[in-house]
Amino acid sequence: MGNLGIVFKRELMSYFATPLAYVFIVIFLITNGIFTFDLGGFFLRGQADLLPFFGFHPWLYLFMVPAIAMTLWADERKTGTIELLLTLPVRLADAVLGKFLAAWVLTGIALALTFPIWITVNYLGDPDNGVILAAYIGSWFMAGGFLAIGSCMSACTKNSVIAFILTVAICFLFVIMGSPILLDAFPGWMPQILVDAFSAMGFLTHFDSIAKGVLDIRDFLFFSAFIGAWLMASAIVIEMKKAN
């Protein structure tokens, strides 16, 4: 196991050493239930799919994911452990990636624990399980996108509450980027290519098609590149700001 794995394991263990992981998972499952059955009209629709379940994920992640991302680096700077971590023979890239992966796996565990809803829909009808699997993976990748933004924002400040607010704000921007609310607000003289580029950056644009079962490799590439870019930005910010 390289140092990436060691950092990853420590981080993941520390989520479960505190109530954080349990609180996160329980709240995630409860809100998921409310959204799907109450607001989503899971039964009323009378269709054997999980569209109402996945449809709410971007909005759920908007508040849940920044809550786990906010401490990633802000706490390290606040308690001074960043000085310990970065003077150990650990590459900065390993530290950034290890921490990110630990948080990502936590969201993955929470997501996997929603399996009763998958059992329910299989009991009630005959859904396309391939579509559901793709949507699960897509949802997890989207959570990764939110987390990567959170990692970078957390590196910007010692204060985890500020990190939380910044992350929510930026994530919100990326969620609505592809939606008509924002696109309609563009003045007409804007070149179409700019509007298209803008909408292509939106989470909803990519996630909606995944949730509907349109498995396009480009959507996964988008989220992977998105995560990579924000993690690189995290590393740069950490390098710049570690002195203060």
Add this chain to the structure above:
Amino acid sequence: MIEINNLTKKFDQFVAVDNLSFTVKEGEVLGFLGPNGAGKSTTMKVITGFLSPTSGSVTIDGNDISQQSLKAKSLIGYLPEGAPSYGDMTTIEFLRFIAQVRGFRGEEIDKRVKHVITEVALEAVREQSIETLSKGFKRRVGLAQAIMHDPKVLILDEPTDGLDPNQKHHVRELIKNLAKDKIVIISTHILEEVTAVCTRAIIIAKGCIVADGTPAELESRSRYHQAIKVTLTDEHDLSADLNGLANVETVEASEDERLSYTIVAKDGHSIFSQVSEIAQDKQWPVSEFHVERGQLEDVFRNVTQQAEGAH
């Protein structure tokens, strides 16, 4: 060997470390002294590779800390200021994590962790989470992680800060034992510590070296070097008796002890035999009589205030 060449570290306009150069060899225990804000911690952060220098270089056994950073870092054990550690882990979990990062695998991990736990006496708090530990224990956990891989270079930023006298003594003994064929750099503003453990002391002020030598050499720069401390049982006019001696500068009465005087020698000349003759001759009512080696505190104040005055 640690070589520091023309090291400068600026934060925006503020120069924290100003063109610092020195080398430290195996077997040396270097005390790094200076007033608060003199650049001690910044220098240590650059040596350990946490901060990158604005200009100049640091090499550890020939490995440049910026170029061959992983190799250089693996040679260093570092206790940062305030001994930070992951509070939500237990002592043993934390030390096992450090052992793994330091490259130990399998049984080696348990062996090393057990060794450092005995070394700094942490048995009592093995399973306790670090955030619930007292300041002294936290500091010892920090020391334990620093010596995990038996490093060639040990850099300790205020290792005894906040410890009680027994713990201080213990940590100093530990440092002395570790010091054989190693390089130890400790920063402190407790001057007695320098005389107790260091073989060499560097005093910095405003990011520059203002004094560098063995503790004894530095003490000899004090105006109290070779001075004689006399405590009397009864009033007696010492100055009148010492008038004839060319090497006596002055007689100072102690501020906090009655009937206690310091006879200051001129330019560090030895005046012991002459003064003791006079004391016998004139039958001073002496209860205590001894030669001062000099006061490090006095030297420290002198050189650091000069440096601050110069700017």
